[in-house]
Amino acid sequence: MNPVEELNNLREEALRELAGAEELKVLESLRVAFLGKKGKLTTILKSIGKLPQDERKETGALSNKIKKELEACIKEKSSTLKASSLEMKMADERMDITLPQHGSVTGAAHPVNSVLIEICEIFISMGFSMAEGPEVDFEKYNFEMLNFPEDHPARDMQDTFYINNELLLRAHTSTVQIRTMLVQPPPVAIIASGKVYRKDADQTHSPMFHQIEGLMVDRAVTFKDLRGIVRILLDNIFHKDIPIRFRPSFFPFTEPSAEVDIGCTVCNGAGCKMCKDSGWLEIMGCGMVDPNVFDSVGIDPLRFTGLAFGMGVERIAMLKYRIPDIRMLFTNNMRFNLQFRGLR
Ligand code: PHE
Numbered sequence: 379m380n381p382v383e384e385l386n387n388l389r390e391e392a393l394r395e396l397a398g399a400e401e402l403k404v405l406e407s408l409r410v411a412f413l414g415k416k417g418k419l420t421t422i423l424k425s426i427g428k429l430p431q432d433e434r435k436e437t438g439a440l441s442n443k444i445k446k447e448l449e450a451c452i453k454e455k456s457s458t459l460k461a462s463s464l465e466m467k468m469a470d471e472r473m474d475i476t477l478p479q480h481g482s483v484t485g486a487a488h489p490v491n492s493v494l495i496e497i498c499e500i501f502i503s504m505g506f507s508m509a510e511g512p513e514v515d516f517e518k519y520n521f522e523m524l525n526f527p528e529d530h531p532a533r534d535m536q537d538t539f540y541i542n543n544e545l546l547l548r549a550h551t552s553t554v555q556i557r558t559m560l561v562q563p564p565p566v567a568i569i570a571s572g573k574v575y576r577k578d579a580d581q582t583h584s585p586m587f588h589q590i591e592g593l594m595v596d597r598a599v600t601f602k603d604l605r606g607i608v609r610i611l612l613d614n615i616f617h618k619d620i621p622i623r624f625r626p627s628f629f630p631f632t633e634p635s636a637e638v639d640i641g642c643t644v645c646n647g648a649g650c651k652m653c654k655d656s657g658w659l660e661i662m663g664c665g666m667v668d669p670n671v672f673d674s675v676g677i678d679p680l681r682f683t684g685l686a687f688g689m690g691v692e693r694i695a696m697l698k699y700r701i702p703d704i705r706m707l708f709t710n711n712m713r714f715n716l717q718f719r720g721l722r
Pocket residue numbers: 549550551552591592629632663664665686687688689
């Protein structure tokens with residue numbers, strides 16, 4: 379076979395095999411077999427020098443032409459193979475993002491939080507502003523300046539969590555009344571909310587619970603104002619014209635004092651287990667600021683009067699949503715919590 383024939387055969391063989399290569403790996407081994415250092419075409423190119431003078435030129439030119447053709451063919455084939463392998467990979471890893479996911483759960487505001495925010499918003503709409511105080515506070519702000527006598531049972535270690543002689547976990551948010559009046563001269567109209575602590579635990583009591591406190595001090599604040607504020611509050615939390623009664627009571631820091639009852643939300647006053655057959659449910663404490671309290675914070679009780687009230691947020695949540703046991707509010711049971719989804 380003359381060299382030109384040999385070269386043409388080689389070209390055909392190479393083109394045929396290249397056309398059949400379906401993988402980059404195969405393509406590379408073909409490149410080595412034909413164009414590599416010891417490749418078939420390279421071997422022919424190397425031997426051209428040994429050919430007689432008159433054949434050299436033609437054979438040399440043909441081998442170079444074939445070499446370029448094969449190189450171009452490999453290059454093209456390699457880029458098509460690369461592109462199609464990427465396409466295969468993408469098709470293989472494709473995910474359908476239009477499929478609905480399963481079991482997504484949206485959260486719910488905790489009923490205590492949602493009632494707390496609701497109540498705060500009612501007072502803010504009446505022009506009250508928010509005040510705050512620490513959960514660990516001085517005994518003097520908790521009891522002494524609120525006119526609690528030295529031997530009052532609430533001061534007892536049995537009822538209150540003491541940190542030391544001076545400091546305790548506040549037993550009520552009334553501490554914020556004192557803190558506010560010490561720094562802000564009348565007129566005052568504030569509410570304060572937060573955690574309070576008492577040594578108490580049963581179906582309706584928890585050692586930690588939340589209170590909302592209110593205080594209004596000005597020149598002619600009266601019990602009528604107190605009644606009006608309480609009416610607006612309870613109309614908004616429960617329903618318009620819910621039955622309300624003010625029952626005389628006692629707190630060291632208010633005089634006169636009252637406890638507010640609402641008509642039972644379960645039996646509408648007919649009498650049931652929830653209201654212990656009385657038809658009424660106790661909802662908050664309130665009264666007119668005691669002159670002794672004004673004295674302790676340096677406000678003149680002859681010039682100013684004040685009203686104050688305090689309520690337990692858990693209790694209101696329980697009455698509003700008919701939750702029979704306060705502990706349900708603290709166990710973080712999702713089946714319980716999720717029933718309040720969408721309330722706020
Ligand atoms: N501090 C009282 C309590 O914890 C509630 C209260 C607040 C009563 C303000 C009257 C005025 O029970």
